[in-house]
Amino acid sequence: MKVLIINQFCGHGSTGRISTDLYDLIEKDGGECCIAYGRYSAPKGYKTYKLGGKFNSVEHALETRFFDNHGFASRFATKKFINFIKNFKPDVIHIHNLHGYYINVNILMNFLKKIDVKIVWTLHDCWPFSPRTAYIDYLENDKLPTYQDAKESKNKYPEVFFPMWNNYKRKKNAFLGFSDLTIVTPSEWLTEMTTRSFLGVYKCMTIHNGIDLKQFTPQKRNLALLEEYKLINKKIILAVASAWDDRKGLKFVNLVAKYFKNDDEYKVVVIGELKKGNIVDNNAIHIDRTDSIQSLAEWYSLAYCLLNPTLFDTFPTTNLESLACGTPVITFNTGGSPEAVDQYTGIVVNNEEITELVKAVDEVQHLSKNLCTERAKLFNKDEKFKEYLNLYKGES
Incomplete structure (x- = not known):
């Protein structure tokens, strides 16, 4: 079994460590894995593919700031990555964070909808179905925001100078249309929120995050x-x-x-x-x-x-x-x-x-x-x- 993991980071931060932990488990199980990532560097010993470079991230950040284009820049880097996917021929593609100034979600998703590969997508936050930012909550009427409302400051990540208000609609068009997609979230709370969003058309389940109990264990008093x-x-x-x-x-x-x-x-x-x-x-x-x-x-x-x-x-x-x-x-x-x-x-x-x-x-x-x-x-x-x-x- 060949698994391709796609994430903003590799080995850096919580989602980056989750990616390398999954890699280790896949290899231990006899499979083959590669982590495609977009930011910082990757630890040694892992088969990886880096999308773009510093210029790509900077250009994506500028498009985000000035055109509210987060997730829709990085065109050349994403097209090049698609060629890598064709050559790698994975049996499973496991997506994690797609935000983070490194990939074009429209180009990627349109390609993934056409190939016969199992797609798993772990949501670590609300960005895929939010009006724009990564962090939203229910409105006072107990509904999810589907437009840019007052709770979402333009200074929240991903930051913009000039909100264009159409990021939500473009994400919805990009993320709908899969015939077989399984969404996973790390909490029952986010699973409930996801099922109430437009992503609720897909199978959605909870797999809580885990930690290494060999490393996090009671220590001798220092x-x-x-x-x-x-x-x-x-x-x-x-x-x-x-x-x-x-x-x-x-x-x-x-x-x-x-x-x-x-x-x-x-x-x-x-x-x-x-x-x-x-x-x-x-x-x-x-x-x-x-x-x-x-x-x-x-x-x-x-x-x-x-x-x-x-x-x-x-x-x-x-x-x-x-x-x-x-x-x-x-x-x-x-x-x-x-x-x-x-x-x-x-x-x-x-x-x-x-x-x-x-x-x-x-x-x-x-x-x-x-x-x-x-x-x-x-x-x-x-x-x-x-x-x-x-x-x-x-x-x-």
Whole structure:
């Protein structure tokens, strides 16, 4: 079985790591895999195909900014990629993120509709059926937005200077018309949203993200780390993100840090890159983004709780990583984030309720570290990604 994976990244970020994890599992199962990607570099040891180069990404970004053309640039790079697909002759094509300034979805999808290859598409966000951006939510009438409404700022990813308002219609035309397409999402929340969109004409199912339980596991207490940051005898309220912005809820992390500024018992520690214009409150400790799993596992293991006040996430793996290290999770009731926990391993707080968020910090002490690690076993990546193998083989 030959599988071609298409994604924005290879080995970089959460979807990039999912791509390489799937590659490893496919090869271990006796298959052959190749990852086609568009941004950054790929780790060594993987068969890959890179679409375009830096110029292609820049040109695509410019078309996005000035013409609201995200997903409809990269024409030459996509036509060249189609020739690669013809030569590679995959049995399965597994699509992940198509946004990210690297591919022309209209050219790609028109080609895929004509070939006799099994197509699986994992949606990691709402971009394929949103008016324009990657992150949307239900309107007040409990319906999905099918036009550019006030909730979607032109400054949200993908950013535009001059919204043209027709990106939704063009995506709909590109993504409809498959005779056999299976859509997968990492959360029941996104599956429900997808089935209510125009993509609801296709089979849609949920396969939760998984993590490596050999790497994310309770670690020996790192006293040197505690001493370095003056955290001895502190209960660490940990907040982790690859990149912090408004969507990730940094505002609420800062509010919690201010609330506990005169409390000798608690200390907020924020790990992750700060997006432009975002700052960490001076009552918290900020540590820049790290790609070291060992370092993250040590911090999760030291923490009293993980604070994840995300305003939109499909199914954040930070929740799973924390549970696997024996640390309970506090999260808002938004997106698919609450699906990671149950009443014994986490506390779900009403969206943007800061008083409940602070109250939850005290209540975490009643949760069980042992049950957190047991809960994490439900999201063992080896078992979760085997569901994809079964899907490729028609056994799902």
